Amino acid sequence: MRSAAGSRRRTTVCMLAGAALALGLVAAPSTSAAADRRDPRAVGQGSGPLVSPVTEAPEKRPWLNRSRSPEERAVLLMAEMTLEEKVELMSGDQGAAPSAFYNAGIERLGIPELRMADAGAGIAPRGWTLPGTDDRATAMPSTLALAATFDPGLARRYADVVGQEARATGHEMLLGPNSDPPRQPFWGRLAESAGEDPMLNSSMIVPFVREVQSHHVIANLKHYTGYTQEVNRGVGQNSVIGDRALHEVHTRTYGDAIAKADLGSVMCSFNKVNGAYACEDDYSLDQVLREDYGFRGFVVTDFGAIHSTEPSIRAGTDMETGTRAFYGQALLDAVQSGEVDEGLVDRAVLRILRTMFDIGVFDNDYTPTRIRVQAHGRVARDVQTAAVTMLRNKGAALPLSDLGGGSVAVIGAEADGTSSLGGSANIFPTYAVPLLDSMRARADREGFTVRYAPGNDQVNAANMLESRDMTAVPSSVLTPEDGTGAGLTARHFPNTTFSGAPGVVREERQALYDTGFTGGQPAFANLYESDVPPVPLLVPGLGGNQSVIYTGSLTAPTSGSYELALTGWGDAQVFLDGDLVVDMTGEDGRRDVRSAPLDLVGGTTYDLRVEFAGDRALVPLQPASFLLQWSTPESAVAPSVRKAARVAGRSDAAVVYVRTYETEERDRVSLKLPQNAEQLIRRVAAANPRTVVVVASGGPVTMPWAGDVPAILNNYFGGQEEGSALTRIIFGKSPSGHLPVTIPRSEDDLPPGVDNPWETSGDLDVPFSEGVNIGYRGYQASDTRPRYEFGRGLTYTSFAYRNLTTSGLDARGPDRAARLQVTVVNTGERRGSQTVQVYLGKLPGVGGARKLAGFAKVDLRPGEQQRVSIPIPRREFSSWDSGADGYVANPGSVRVFVGESSTDIRRRGTIRVG
Numbered sequence: 047m048r049s050a051a052g053s054r055r056r057t058t059v060c061m062l063a064g065a066a067l068a069l070g071l072v073a074a075p076s077t078s079a080a081a082d083r084r085d086p087r088a089v090g091q092g093s094g095p096l097v098s099p100v101t102e103a104p105e106k107r108p109w110l111n112r113s114r115s116p117e118e119r120a121v122l123l124m125a126e127m128t129l130e131e132k133v134e135l136m137s138g139d140q141g142a143a144p145s146a147f148y149n150a151g152i153e154r155l156g157i158p159e160l161r162m163a164d165a166g167a168g169i170a171p172r173g174w175t176l177p178g179t180d181d182r183a184t185a186m187p188s189t190l191a192l193a194a195t196f197d198p199g200l201a202r203r204y205a206d207v208v209g210q211e212a213r214a215t216g217h218e219m220l221l222g223p224n225s226d227p228p229r230q231p232f233w234g235r236l237a238e239s240a241g242e243d244p245m246l247n248s249s250m251i252v253p254f255v256r257e258v259q260s261h262h263v264i265a266n267l268k269h270y271t272g273y274t275q276e277v278n279r280g281v282g283q284n285s286v287i288g289d290r291a292l293h294e295v296h297t298r299t300y301g302d303a304i305a306k307a308d309l310g311s312v313m314c315s316f317n318k319v320n321g322a323y324a325c326e327d328d329y330s331l332d333q334v335l336r337e338d339y340g341f342r343g344f345v346v347t348d349f350g351a352i353h354s355t356e357p358s359i360r361a362g363t364d365m366e367t368g369t370r371a372f373y374g375q376a377l378l379d380a381v382q383s384g385e386v387d388e389g390l391v392d393r394a395v396l397r398i399l400r401t402m403f404d405i406g407v408f409d410n411d412y413t414p415t416r417i418r419v420q421a422h423g424r425v426a427r428d429v430q431t432a433a434v435t436m437l438r439n440k441g442a443a444l445p446l447s448d449l450g451g452g453s454v455a456v457i458g459a460e461a462d463g464t465s466s467l468g469g470s471a472n473i474f475p476t477y478a479v480p481l482l483d484s485m486r487a488r489a490d491r492e493g494f495t496v497r498y499a500p501g502n503d504q505v506n507a508a509n510m511l512e513s514r515d516m517t518a519v520p521s522s523v524l525t526p527e528d529g530t531g532a533g534l535t536a537r538h539f540p541n542t543t544f545s546g547a548p549g550v551v552r553e554e555r556q557a558l559y560d561t562g563f564t565g566g567q568p569a570f571a572n573l574y575e576s577d578v579p580p581v582p583l584l585v586p587g588l589g590g591n592q593s594v595i596y597t598g599s600l601t602a603p604t605s606g607s608y609e610l611a612l613t614g615w616g617d618a619q620v621f622l623d624g625d626l627v628v629d630m631t632g633e634d635g636r637r638d639v640r641s642a643p644l645d646l647v648g649g650t651t652y653d654l655r656v657e658f659a660g661d662r663a664l665v666p667l668q669p670a671s672f673l674l675q676w677s678t679p680e681s682a683v684a685p686s687v688r689k690a691a692r693v694a695g696r697s698d699a700a701v702v703y704v705r706t707y708e709t710e711e712r713d714r715v716s717l718k719l720p721q722n723a724e725q726l727i728r729r730v731a732a733a734n735p736r737t738v739v740v741v742a743s744g745g746p747v748t749m750p751w752a753g754d755v756p757a758i759l760n761n762y763f764g765g766q767e768e769g770s771a772l773t774r775i776i777f778g779k780s781p782s783g784h785l786p787v788t789i790p791r792s793e794d795d796l797p798p799g800v801d802n803p804w805e806t807s808g809d810l811d812v813p814f815s816e817g818v819n820i821g822y823r824g825y826q827a828s829d830t831r832p833r834y835e836f837g838r839g840l841t842y843t844s845f846a847y848r849n850l851t852t853s854g855l856d857a858r859g860p861d862r863a864a865r866l867q868v869t870v871v872n873t874g875e876r877r878g879s880q881t882v883q884v885y886l887g888k889l890p891g892v893g894g895a896r897k898l899a900g901f902a903k904v905d906l907r908p909g910e911q912q913r914v915s916i917p918i919p920r921r922e923f924s925s926w927d928s929g930a931d932g933y934v935a936n937p938g939s940v941r942v943f944v945g946e947s948s949t950d951i952r953r954r955g956t957i958r959v960g
Contacts, residue, residue, distance in 0.1 A: 107156055109403075116403035120396050126155055129381060129388065132395045137374040138367040144173030146221055146470065147346070147367040157399075158218070158407055162266070162367065166222035166238055167466070167765065168473035169211045176215060177416050183211050184422040184766065185475035188467055188744060189223055189250075191433040191762035193241040193786035194839075196881040197903055198253045200429050205254040207422045209261035216414040218407045219264040221313065221470070225251045225299035228745070229274045229820050230800045231790065232713045234510065237467045237744025237763050241786030242821030242836065243898045244295050245922070248302040256307040262406035267303055269315035269348060271296050271330055276713045277803035278810055280350060280665060284318040286813045292319075292334065293926035293933075294818050301339040310343045310401045314363055316351045318810075325352045328361035336362060338931075344397040355380050364394035419476045427479075427767035432879075434775045435760040435783035436840040443699075443736050443756035445778040445842060452698035453495035456482050457690045457730055458740075459504045459721070461703040465742035465763045468507065468564060468709030475766035481703050481740065484769035488777060497697055501690030501726045505707040507565025508558040508673040511613045513638055514716035514748075514793055516675040517724075519600070519610070521555035522686035524654070526598045532686075534598040534654070542593050542617075542661040557596045557656045557674035559614075563667040564709045590669025593659040600654045602646035606679030611640040613715070614672030615664040621655040630672070634662050636715075636804065648682075667711050684722055687729050695733035701776065702730050705742035708763075713803050717748045717793055724751055731755045740772060746789040749833055760785065780878035782903070784839035784947065788822045791833045797824035818925075822948045823895035837883050837898070837947035843874030843908065847882075847952035850944055862920040864957050868944055869913050872906035879905045882914050883945060890938030890959065892925040896948065918942075923959045935959055 108114070109123035124132070131152055139150045146164035151157050164170035167188050171181035184207055186192075192204055205223075212220045224238040225247055240247040255265040271292070272285030287296060303309040312335065314325035324330065325347050335341045349368030352358050355376050358366075366373040380386040402408060436444070446454065462482040466472060482498055489496045503521050512518060521532040528535075533555040537548040600622070602608065612618045612630040615637065620628035622644070630639040646652070660670025694700035704723040708714065718724060719741070731737040731754045738757040741747060742764060752758060759775065760783070761768060775781050790796055799815035806812070819827040822836035848869040870880055884900040899922040904912050923940060924933035939958055945951035 110156060110408065112409055116400045119403045119408075120399035123155060123157070123399055124392065124395050127395065129391070130378065131155070132391050133373065133378045133381070135398055136365050136377065136391070136394055137370055138365070140368055140370065144175075145217060146170065146172050149365070149367075156408075158402075160219055160402070160407070161217045161412070162219040162221050163212050163215060163217040164222075164470040165208060165212065165220045166224055166471050167763075168208060169215050169217070170470060170472060171474045174215050174414065176414055179417050179419065179476050182474045182476045183215065183417060184419070184426055185464070185466055185473040185478075186426050187430045187433055187765040187768070188237040188763040189240050190237045190744060190786055191764060192429060193239075193246060193250050194435055194760075194762060194783040195429060195432040196246070196784050196901055197432060198249050200432055201250045201253045202257045203425050204429050205257035207425050209258040209263050211417055211422070212258070212263045213261050213412060214415050214417050216412050217263065218412055219266060219311065220258055221266050222268065223251055223254050223265070224268055225303075226269055226273050227295055227820060228787065229814065229816065230803065231717055231746040231787070231796070232715075232802050232804070233274055233745060234276045234708050234713045235467075235469070235710045236787070237708055238471055240299075242788065243786070244298040245898045246786060246901075248299045249901075251299050252302050252306045255303045255309055259307065259310060259405055262410045264310040264401060264405045264407065265307075266311040266313050266346065267300060267309055268313035269324075270300060270312045270335070270345070271315060271324060272319045272814070273315035273317050273324070275803040275812065276711055277807050279316040279711075282318060282810050283316070284321060284811045286320055286811055288814070288817055289928045290926045291814055291817045291820075292330070293338070295820050297330070297334055297339070300335065300341075304339045304341050308404070309341070310405050312341065312343065312345050313348050314345055314351055316348055323351070323353045325363045326354050326357040326361045331362035342397070343401045344394065356386050359386060359390045359394060364397050417476060423477065423767055426765045427770045430764045430768050430771035431774055431779065433762060433764070433783045434771055434781050435785055435838070436758070436775075436781040437760055437785075437789075437834050437838060438752060438756070438758040439840055440756040444738060444776065446699055446738075446776055447778040449494050449698060451493050453497060453696075454485065454489075455497045455499065455690075455694040455697035455700040455730075455734065456485055456703070457499055457501045457694060457700060457726065458703035459500040459502050460705045460742065461498070463504075464766055464768050465705045465761065466765065467744055467763050468707065470710060478766045479769040481701070481769040481772050484773040485701070488773050497693050499690040499693040501686055501702075501730070502684075502704075502721045502723060503555055505705060505720055506558055506560060507707055507709060507712070508560040508614065508671055509707050509720035510564075510709070510712050511636070511671065511673050511715050512675055512718070512720045513611070513613065514718050516609075516611055516677050517722045518556055518558060518720065519674050519676050520684040520686060520722050522684045523601050523603060524556070524598055525601065525651070526553045534596040534656075537595045537597075539593045539595075542591055542659040544593050544595060544657065544659070554596070558672065559594055559658055559660070560671045561592070561660070562590070562669045562671070564712050565671070590660050590663055592670065593657070596654070596656040598654055599651045601651045602648050603682040603684060604648040604679060605646065606648075606682060607643045608646050608679070608682070609640050609643060609677045611638060611675050611677075612672060613638040613675060615668070616658055616660045616662050616670050616672055618656065618658040618672050620674065621653075623653050636664060636807075683725065683729060687722065687726050690726060691729040691733040694730045694737070697734060699736040699738065700730050700734040701738045701740060702727055703740045703742065706744065706747060708744035714745070715802075715804055717746060717790070719743075719747050727751045728754055738776065742768070746787055748790065748792055750792070752833065778842070780842040780876055782839065782841065782879035782881070784837050784881050784883075785834060786836070788825055788832045788836045789834040791831060795830055795832070797828045797830050800824065819895050823897055826895040826948070835947050835949045838950070839881065839947070841878040841880065843872055843876040843878040845878075845880045845906075845946070846871045846873045847944060850953040850955050852942065852955040852957055864918040864920075864923070865915060866918065866942060866944070866955065866957070867913055867915045868953060869911055870904055870906065871911040872908055875908050877905070877907050879903055880946070882916065883947065884916050884918065885943040885945075885948060885951075886918070886922060887941030887943065889923060889925055889936065889940060891936035894925070896943060897922075898948070918957070923957075
C-alpha cells in the first residue's frame, strides 16, 4: 500500500530545525531548569491569556517583534527554551482549564496558552462561561447540512460565526472542522462530515479553514486519516486503503486546505492506517501530509489516539492532547536516555511555535466576550434554509401557501425541539426555534390552526441500537406501577446487584438505559432541550456499575404474535406476568436477544418487569446500555400513533417530524428511523393525503414508506434555527439543498464492500475495497440503485439547460483548467435556486465511475436565464500515480455530464485532455 516514494521518507529533523541549528540559534538543552508555568488552578471561567505582561525591554524578547517572519520568531524563541519547556509545549494539560484540550502558557518566555475548542457546528460547552449566554453558543446546522447547500460562500459565513465565537469563548484553536469522507452510512459521526464526494468536501472545508484562521484561531482539520467508523475505533481498527484512494479520497481535502488556506493543524485519528496507528504512521504523516502536500503546521492527537512515544514523534505527531501518557515525562525520559533524538523534539516545537506566530496567537487578545446572538442566529437560519433538501413532492403537496384559514397537524415527539449531533460536536444553543414553535408563530400571523400530537417517543442514545426489524417498545403501551400515565416505574441502584435502597425512583417513558459518553453526560448528549432526562449518575465516573429495575404493565394493542427483545451490553432480563421471556446475561459485547413468539391478547394488560445491570462495559466510554424493543403484528398500532392519525385526519395537511440520534463513539445498528417512526408516518399518511415528512438525521435513513407520502424534506441536523428554516420552506420559499450523501433503498442495497460495522466487528481489518469509488460512485460502479441519489434536490420551480459549449476547452490552457458553459433557464412560475452540477466520466487509462468535478449555484426569477461558466481544474482530469509520485492526467477524451444530480443529466459533452 506504500508508494515507491516512501523510500524518500525523512529520517532527520525538518529543514527549519536544521536551519536553526546551523545558525546556532538553538540553545543547548538544559535538564536542570523547570518550566515556569502558571498554576492551572488559577484558570477561571472567563480568564484571559495565562502569561505575564512583558516587563523586559522588547529587544530582550526578539521573538515578540512582529516585523520578523513566523519562522524567524519561532527559531529565536526555541533557542531560549529548556528541554523541559519544549516537552511541556508538546504535552497537554487536560482538565486544567475550561476547554476541550488545553496547553498552559510558559510565563517565563511569554508563550501564551493554547485553549482548544470542541467545535465544527459551533463551540461546545466545556466549562467556559460568557456574559449573557453562560455556556451557550450558536448551534449551527451540521457540517453535512452545510455541504447540502453546495455554496462555498455560505461556508465562509458559517465559519465566520464559528471563528468569531471561538475567539469570544477565549479559544486560540478550533478542534475542527471535520473532513472525513463517509464510506458507509451507519457511521455515527457522518453528520460532522462535508459529504461523500471529495471535491464537494474540499469546496466547503477550504473556505471554512481560511475564514476561521482569519480570526487568528488555528483551525485543526480532523481526523487524519481513514476514520470512517466508531466500532473498534479505540482498539486497533485498521483501515486498509490503497495509495490512490488515500490521496484522491481520504486526504484530498487536507492537501487542498494546506495549499489554499495554509492549514495550521491536523488531528491524527484513532484508527490504524494500513497496519500502523494513524498517530505513528510515518507514511501518511511524513510522506503524504508533509512531503506530498507541503504541510507546515503541527499534528495533535485525538483523545487517546496516541499509542507510543518514539514512533509517534518520529512519524510527525507534534503534540499529545487529551492524555499525557506518551509525551510529558515519558518523552522527557526518552530524550534523556537517548531513545529519542532531541532534534525530533526541536522539529515538533518549531512547527508548533511557527504556526502560533503565523496565525497570530502571540499577538492577539483572547479575553472572552459577548456573542452576537441575533446576528449569528440569522446566519444559522440562512444556512439551514439553503440546506433543506426536497426529495419528493408528488402532486405539488408543497408548499402549503394555499392553506388559508385551514389547519395543519404537526406530528412527532421531536417537533418541539431542535436536532443536533451528540458527542464532542454537541452545542448548547443560545436559543432554539423548534418546528412546532415556528409553525404556531406563523399560524398566529396568517390565521390558520396548528394541531399537535407527539405520536411517538423522543430519541435517546439507546435508540441507536434498534434492530432494523424491531423498534423500541412505545410508552403508550406501558403503564407505571400506580396505573396512571404512560411509561414504567424505574428504580436506580448505585451498584450492579440491585441491593440496598435505590438511589433514585422515578417514572420513565420507556425501558431503555444509556450512560457514559454517548447518552449519560449532558455536555455530550444531544438532548439538552429535551424532556428526556439522562440516567442519573449515582456513582462516580461515566455511569457504569449501576443497575435499574423497571416495573409496571404492558397492554397489547391487538391480538397476535409478538416478540420482545433486549439489545445492548450489560446483563438484563424481561419478565412478563412473572415468566422469564428474555435473558440477556452471561456474555460480553453487544447482544440482541429475543423471546420466543408470544401470543398476546389485544386490550389485555400484562405485568412487566425489566432488570438491567451495567456490569459488562462495551468499552470504557460506553459502560452500560440497553433497550427493550419489540416486533408486533401488522395490525398492532400504538395508541399514541392512533391519536396522531386522528389529529391528522381532521386537518387540511399534516407535517410529520422524525429524527435519529447520532453521536461519536457509536455507530447506528440500523438505518431505519427509530421510535416507531415508520408506523407513525404510514398511519398519518393514510389519514391525510397531504402529508409532509421532515427527516432530521445526520446520515441516510431507509425510507420504505417513501411511496406512501407525497412530500419529503431532508432536514439533516438543522441547528438552533431549523424550525424557522423549515417553516419558510414549507410555506413557499423554494428549497435549494442537494443531497451530499446517497440514500440507499434498503440495508441490503448497498454497494459491494460497504458493510455494517457492527456485523464485522470481530475483524479489526476494514478493507476499503471500493477504492476511489466511494459513495455514489460505488453505486454507479456496481449498478446498485439508490432510493435517492447524490446531488438530488427538488425545487418549487423547474429549470431547463440549453446550449452547452465545450469548444475551446483545453485542460492544457494557461490556467490549467478546462471550462464549460451552459445556459440555465427558470421555466417555472416561482423564483428558485439551481445548482448546476458537472460530472466527468471515466478518465483515460485509469477508469473509475462518474465523479463530481464542478458546480455553480444560480438564483433565477420565472423566465430568467443565465449563462453559467464552470471551470474544471486539471486536477479533476488527473489520478494519483504512485510510480510518478504525483497526479497524472493521461491524454484522451473525457465525457462530461451536466445536470441536477449525479443521475439527472440534462446535457452531455466531451473534453479533450492533452
